[in-house]
Amino acid sequence: MSKSPLALSVALATLGSLTLPSIGQAAFVEDGKASLELRNFYMNRDFRQEGGNRGQAKAEEWAQGFLLRYESGYTEGTVGFGVDAIGTLGLKLDSGGGTSGTGLLQRDRESGEAQDSYGDLGVTAKLKVSNSVLKAGSLMPKLPSVAANDSRLLPQSFQGGWLNVQEIAGLTLDAGQLSRVNQRDSSDHEAMLMTTGTGRGFTGTTGVDSDEFNFAGASYKWNDRLTTAYHYGALDDFYKQHILSAVHLLPLGDKQSLKSDLRFARSTDDGDTNVDNKAFGAMFTYSLGGHAFGLGYQQMSGDTGYAYIAGTDPFLVNYVQIGDFAFKDEKSWQARYDYNFASLGIPGLTFMTRYLSGDNVDRGAGLSEGKEWERDTDIAYVFQEGPLKNFGIKWRNATVRSNFGNDLDENRLILSYLLPLW
Template sequence: MQALAGIAAACADEVPQVAQQATTPNAVVGAESALTGKPPAPHSSQAGSAGRVADSRLDLEWRNYTDYFHADGSNHRHAWVEGLQAKFESGFTRGPIGFGVDAALFGALKLDGGDGAHNMVFIGRHGDGEHRTAWAYPGMYAIKARISESLLKYGLQDVSNPFLDPHDNRALPPTFLGASLVSREITGLSMQAGSFTKVDARGRTNLTDLRTAYGGVAFKRVSYAGATWDYSSNGSASLYADQADDVWRQYYASLQHGIGNVRSIRLTGFANVYSTHDAGAALQGPIRNNACSVSLSAQHGPNGLLIGYQKIFGDQFFDYIDETAGVYLVNSMNVDYNAPHEQSLQLRYTFDGKYAGIPGFSAMVWAQQGWGADASAAQRNANGPLGSLYFRNGQPVHGRHHEFGFIPTYVVQSGRLKNTKITLIAQWHVGSASYSDSTNQAYRLLVTLPVRVF
């Protein structure tokens, strides 16, 4: 997910020269991911192909992942895992149509973690396996074809859009099996389409069915299409739609615009909305839900301040596809603030060291409050497959809750360890007796070392 890239584009002087994927000021998922902040993908032009071998590359990424989580009265976990990704990307054959292949080998070594660690470590085919010490598997494999500025790919891959965006917050990321098309034939316009059927989930070495994150309902295929338009150097708009077979149709729209300069003050506004409606056999029951968020950020030099508001309109939880960060809402931070009718407000401070003579260092602190959740309409379906989701301690989900968080990050700027990224994540959530998320504390340390072999 390019979550922090959205903030960077909004707050910095520099802006992308080609249309990027839809982004969001949701920052926690991006900060957890060691891949966050990677430079924008280059313009994929077949006219500039130097050949399948000459343009090939091999990258290694070593990730040290430690996690501690405590939830009052229920769940405790701890994990320490070393992950390694070896990714090979071939170039494209020359000519009007170029062909190539991608492949990646993923491996992990568990140093700590057992029962309760779940997908922080290893999950076997039958949900067991938490005591396995090491595992390896093909994390990606795909064939690809390129015509002009359009790239078609089929296989196990990562993608980036408001519905399918790998939730890369473990030692190894999830990947998805299917076909994707990205086209940038028009300057400033990025168009996408795809269809996916399986996921290689975090902590697993085998493919499983796609399923919804909150409802837990499995389905056979999700298909999507959409576009992001950089209508000026300071603004972009996105429009996407998807269908999870026999579960829902979902629509997404966003608008982002910035004015000013960080050396004086730069203001950036962002608004987005999801609209979800049941489809086909409606395996997750009736769904009619709209979720929206708006934010305004201001940056002067290294200091930034953001205020974000989010609202759920509907009797259902706002849901998305499991193993994804497909919830591009500003207040989806430690928890999602996505209960029926819930509202939330966030205040966030960010520090960008490059404007203070500390290149590579950044930090984020936030506080957030949620209120107005009301799942009482679920009483009519209390005996249904999702009845337990809407009830807590014998009552329909309701009540207030709040959270705090702190994330400092440093990227080494030079020397043999250049581009090594160190991220500390500390999050505290306080839930009420009848809210769906419990009181919990989470602490993570991620150290990532990328190496270009060739």
């Protein structure tokens, strides 16, 4: 019998008392840390096109999440051993009447309605030699080749192994393999899929899944201003991908700088798919005091759109709140503005707004050119001191219009609190 989400979280809460004393290593215990994160998440997605999204006028849900994390130190000696763990629990506060499907809650496979609760227990064994760390178990990588998504109530995670090497100053090497994925609105560990959908031009993906994603990469920080990187990812039976990137920060004077973020990816087919894509992206951000002004451009070329593991965050400059602007032959640009109110003596308060427009999407023979646009606004505040320290409030708003996808207006209200336990 499988454990309930609550039982899994309770099991993680008792992990320290059951495991740590048996280790008998001071560094393992003293260097460890634990925290409890609370997330209260309301989301409303209003479908504006005639007929809604396959008959659904809106998706609206409210949920409470709990994330209990533990990271141990390492045992003493040349080879250090440790363990990390995360227990997650999501509770439904409001959902029903055909409004499920926001990605906040796990849905029943038969009815499609949100379940009352869901969660997972992830444990990771780790081994450290010098500045090299090998992890096996539950992983949440944040790499150009694969980035776990954490934009809903609970985070996406993977099962696999990951080696991170930092033996040479400035050089970071990564390599590993993933076998299963637990999506952000699920408690099931499943085989991986590739993102698909109208306008991407993929074939050969129907009925196919994969239990093998191999990745490797190298990042080198030349100095405080320039970092370059190469990463490789291959989802068995779907695609192979090479990614080049460079980030440069140019100081321009007192509280002024220009940041350049350049990215290029080449994706090709594997198995019976037709994946063939070149993705170029550039983002330039000028900062002046608390202000930041950004301009971005992204272009897709080849026989298909950009390929990545379904549910993950793609490494694209124009991947934003709703869209990724990565359809076949799409060209898109972005204008963005950020302001940090710490410049006015209000630390913790931030504002962001951006507008993106994409066109030239190849929708197939006989169909007109695909076009879309998106407008996003974020306002967030995190208390910096006092009894509410680490309590955060964020409102996220988005508007999307497209002649080949959903038209929607979306609002998210997120309350979060991080409580360090030790």
